Amino acid sequence: MGKLLWHRILATIPVLFLVSILAFSLVQLVPGDPAVTLAGDSPSDDQIAAIRTQLGLDQPLIQQFVSWLGSVFTGDFGVSLFTSQPVNEAIMQRLPATLSLVVGALVVAVLIGLPLGIIAGSQRGRWPDRIASLISSVSLAAPSYVIGLVLIIVFATKLDILPPSGYVPIEDGIGLWLQQLVLPSLALGLVPAAILARQIRSALIGVMAQDYTRTARAKGLPGRVVLLKHALKNAAIPGVTALGTQMAVVIGSTVLVEQIFGIQGLGDLAYNAALQRDIPVIQGVVLVCAVAVQFINLGVDVMYGWLNPKLRRA
Template sequence: MIGYIFQRILASIPVMGFVALFVFLLLRLTPGDPAAIIAGDTATPEQLEAIRDSLGLNDPMLVQFFDWIIRLLQGDFGTSIQSREPVLKLIADRMEPTISLALTTIVLSVVIAVPLGVIAAWKHGTLIDRFVMLLSVLGFSIPVFVIGYLMISLFSMQLGWFPVQGFRPIGNGAGDFFHRIALPTLTLTLLYIALIARITRTSMLEILGEDYIRTARAKGLPEVRVLMRHALRNCSVPIITVIGIGFALIISGVVVTESVFNLPGLGRLTVDAVLARDYPVIQAVILLASLIYVIVNLLIDISYVLLDPRIRYS
C-alpha cells in the first residue's frame, strides 16, 4: 500500500506540470492586457509599458514560465496584480467560506441521498422509486443559479427565514454560521442529492439481484440488515467514488453559488481575478483545484481497500 501511494504521488507530478503549462499558456494567449486594467482608460503608452516591465510581461514567454515555476517550487505563488497582496494570503482568506459550503453540502447530500437511493432500489417500480427518479431529473435539469434565486425569493424575501447573502465564520457562533450558510447549502444539495441518489439506486439494483442477497433473505435476516450490511456495503465503491469526486467539484466549482449568495470564497475570488486579468491569482486557484482532485482521487483509491477486502494494491 505504501508503495502504491508513493507511485501515485510520483505520477501526479507530471500531471500537475502539464496543468501548470496549460494554464500559463491559456492565460497568456487569450486577449486582454493586465497593464491596461491596472492603469485605466486614461493611461499613456509610456505608462502601460512601464507597468508591463514591472510585471515582467515584456519578457519572453519561456522566461516568464520558468521564473514562475521556480517561484512555485520555492512556495511563492506571486503577488496579485490587482490588490498587490500575496496570492497565498488571498487564497487563505477565502478558503473558509468555500470549505464550509463544501462540507455542509456533501454531508447533507450523503445523509439524504444514500437512504433515498436505497429505498428507491428496494421499492423498485413503486411511487417512491418514481419520486426519487423525478427528483434526480429535476436536480440535473434546473441550473444552480435558478435554484438559488428561487430559494432567495421563497425563504428570504417572502418568508424572511434566512438572510439573502453574506457569510459568518463558525468562530463567531455556530447559530449565525448555519443561519447564513443554509440557503447556499440547500441550493447545492439539491444537485448532489440527485447525483448520489441516482448512483446509489443503480448500484443497489445490481446487487439486490445477486444470489447471496436471496440467501440472506432465505435465512430470515431482517430486511434492514440485508439492505444495509449485505447490499449497501457491497455497492459502496461507486457511491464513495461519486461522493469524493462531488466534494472536489464543490470546492473547485462554487463560482455560481458564491456569486448568487455573495459569499467571499474562492469562487468570487476567481471571478474577480478573471475580470481583472490577474494572472497569479487565476493560476494559483486552478493549480489548487487540480491538487485537490489528485488528493481526493488518491483517498478514494485507498478507501477501496477498506470497503472491499478483495481489492489489493501492490
C-alpha cells in the first residue's frame, strides 16, 4: 500500500505543475486589463503604466510566472486587487464553509446512493429495483441548482422546517451547523448519489453472476452474507471511481449552490473575483481546488488498494 501511495503522490506533481500554468494564464485569458480596472474612470497612460509596474505586469511572462510560482511555494498567493486582503487569508476564511458543503454532499451521496444501488442490484427486475431506478433517474434529470431551488421552496418556504440560506460555523454549535447544511448538501449530493447508485447496481448485477458468488450460495451461505461479504466489496470499485469523479464535479458546482443558499465559501469568493477580474484571488482559488481534487483522487487510489489487494503491488 505504501508503494502505491508513493507512486500516486509522485504522479500528482506534474498535474499540479500544469494546473499552476493554467492558473497563471488566467491573467492573459480574462478579458480586460487589471491595471485599467484598478485605475478607475478615465485614467491616464502614466497611471496605467504605474499600476502595471506595481503589479509586475510589465515584466516578461516567464519572469512573471517564475516569480508567482516561487511566491506560491512559500504560501503567498498575493494580495486581492480590490480589498488589499492577502489571498491566502481570504481563502482560509471561506474554506470551512465550502469544505463543510463538499463533505455534506459526500455523506448524502453515500447514505442515499449506496443503499439504492444495493437494493436495485440485489432485487434486479423487481419493484424495489424499479423504484430505486426511478429515484436515480429523477435525481439525474435536474442539475444541482434546480434541486436547490426546489428544496428551498418545499422545506424552507412551504414547510418552514429548515433555514433557506446562510452558514453557521461549527464552533457556534453542531446542531445549527448541521441545520444550515442540510438543504445545500442535498442539492449538491443527490446527483452523485444517483450516479453512485447506478454504478453499484450495474457492478453488483455482474458480480452476483460470477462463479464464486454462486458457489457461496450453493454452500448454503445466507443471501445477505453473500451480498455484503463477497459481492459488495468487488462491486464497490466502479462506485468508488464514480464517486471520486463526482466529488471533483461537486467542487465546481459549489459556485452556483453557494450563490443560491447565500453561503460565503470559495465558490462565492471565486464568483465575485471573476466579476471584478481580481486575478490573484481567482488564481488562488483555482490552485486550492486543484489540490483538493488531487487529494480526492489520492483517496480513490487508496480505496482501490483496500478493495483490491492486487493493486497494492502495482
